[in-house]
Amino acid sequence: MSTGTITPRPGTRRLTTAQALVAFLARQYTERDGNRRRLIGATWGIFGHGNVAGVGQALLESGSDMPYYQGRSEQAMVHAAVGYARQCARLSAHAVTTSIGPGATNLVTGAALATVNRLPVLLLPGDVFATRPADPVLQQLEIPYAGDVSVNDTLRPVSRYFDRITRPEALVPAALAAMRVLTDPAETGAVTLALPQDVQAEAFDWPEEFFAERVWQVRRPQPDPEALAESVRAIASAGRPLIIAGGGVRHSEAEEALKGLADATGIPVASTQAGKGTLRHDHPADVGGIGHTGTATADDLARSADLVIGVGTRYSDFTTASATLFTRPGVRFVNLNITGFDAHKLAALPLVADARAGLEALTTALRGHRVGYGYTAEYSDGKARWERRVDAAYAASDEDVRPTQTQVLGVLDGLVTEDDIVVNAAGSLPGDLHKLWRCRSHDQYHVEYGYSCMGYEIPAAIGVAMAVPGRPVWALVGDGTYLMNPTEIVTAVQENIPIKLVILQNHGYASIGGLSESVGSERFGTAYRYRQPSDSGVRGTGDYTGGPLPVDLGANAASLGMRVMPARTVRDLREAMAAARAADRPTCVYVETETADTVSGPPPAQAWWDVPVAETATRPSAVKARQEYDRQVAARRRHL
Structure with a gap:
């Protein structure tokens, strides 16, 4: 030099x-x-x-x-x-x-x-x-x-x-x-x-x-003995405790410690988006996602819980259903978190410690304690009922029709092993995944929902694949998200990183379209369609209610160097996904999805989410939505 x-x-x-x-x-x-x-x-x-x-x-x-x-x-x-x-x-x-x-x-x-x-x-x-x-x-x-x-x-x-x-x-x-x-x-x-x-x-x-x-x-701070003792007393005296596992469990690599506590005590475990998969889906204590995008089992337990044990969670509004979920009078909270700021939320008993260290300390201190058999039987029955709803959402009675979005997840569910990793971030997919996906390993579920950033999936899948070469990594992307940020396909091709991209074409912002309808905005500006001319003939005053735009995102991905396999039916999809999983180069499955019907669509939201609705309006849809909003917001409470 x-x-x-x-x-x-x-x-x-x-x-x-x-x-x-x-x-x-x-x-x-x-x-x-x-x-x-x-x-x-x-x-x-x-x-x-x-x-x-x-x-x-x-x-x-x-x-x-x-x-x-x-x-x-x-x-x-x-x-x-x-x-x-x-x-x-x-x-x-x-x-x-x-x-x-x-x-x-x-x-x-x-x-x-x-x-x-x-x-x-x-x-x-x-x-x-x-x-x-x-x-x-x-x-x-x-x-x-x-x-x-x-x-x-x-x-x-x-x-x-x-x-x-x-x-x-x-x-x-x-x-x-x-x-x-x-x-x-x-x-x-x-x-x-x-x-x-x-x-x-x-x-x-x-x-x-x-x-x-x-x-x-990178240390593992131990819990303060007095705080630990107080937390143990609260857990031991609770009749209906519920654990909420957040992303801190994964960051601490505390999955086995969480399993140890659940095995020893029988306390059910619900998960945030970042914490999903910290227990396998088939663990008896796993009751699935919690909050607005959660399962009926987890949300019902949250409403009746007398003690909520948050582990590595920051209690976002989706997790708490905008402060309407934990409704039992006198409900208390114990928060195990390495960050004091999060440990003190919801007026909790703060247990400031590393997640693994704290969980192991709780398991040791609670030796011999177990929740009642009736409680275990209750959430086990609820878990079984929800699994039947997942089966119904995934089911495809006809293999030769265009699949719904949940049927796409069902095909993937039948294909993956514990080696596969699923990456998603935005649109309607995070809600469907949180409710329905069956995690087979602690790191299979990679949904970024803290920021829910459109355009995250493809580059993040590349980063994941770099960290664990040889494992199948799936980027699940809606058409709206794809159009935000497809450029790193070129990087995957250049480096021959064999990510598996699944593009779901539904001609618009499906998630926000549904939200828009629910809050009285009538899906305004959420569809990818031609503008319908207005009676006045003035450009820009008509609605986007014409035909779908002739967009071929599969052709776009192919132009960036990916191998693309269109899937027009459920049968095509099954074959294409199997081929993509086996591929040793970046591969895309491109599927145009069918609108979900009452048989194969996802279960509706099991808890509320606060999106303010116009307080004054002339359109009936907005007036009706505001009435529902006022009804829901009345259930909000501050835990003090």
């Missing part, structure tokens, strides 16, 4: 800021339970004038020390990194580098998703010149009252840590702080180091100690 005419001081290494950062990242590790992993497994990047000569050159210089992946969309690169981090239980992450300007601001949605879901990703956006040799420069945002603000400041509210490296030596404390946050289970999320393009290329004499291997221990 050339160092120019300057000889570095003894005990230092002369590198550019970008070279130093890449070398530092390549030597960071995590360790939990004696298992060591590389913290930053790879860097994604799209290069422009804000990073091509800095981080781009440094990645080239690093060779095999830092693997690099070429992305097509800055937002999608973050989604791929998040998928990877979740599959790695947050013990390994990816970095993402972009140019300044639009490249950097395109990171904001992905950063928000990572932070909302408490998943680590390192963002390295280029920034404008720190030395201001010309002012303004290309893509610089000029703020008359603040000379130190750039577009990267949009990343501040969606980052768990943010710093702008305006001098090379400032990288040392900032890089260490960034690693601390990325590896902290209670603090992790998007971490942003904004890198002015001139500082990236500036050389500095870095202390050799900066590049030493560094291991970040």
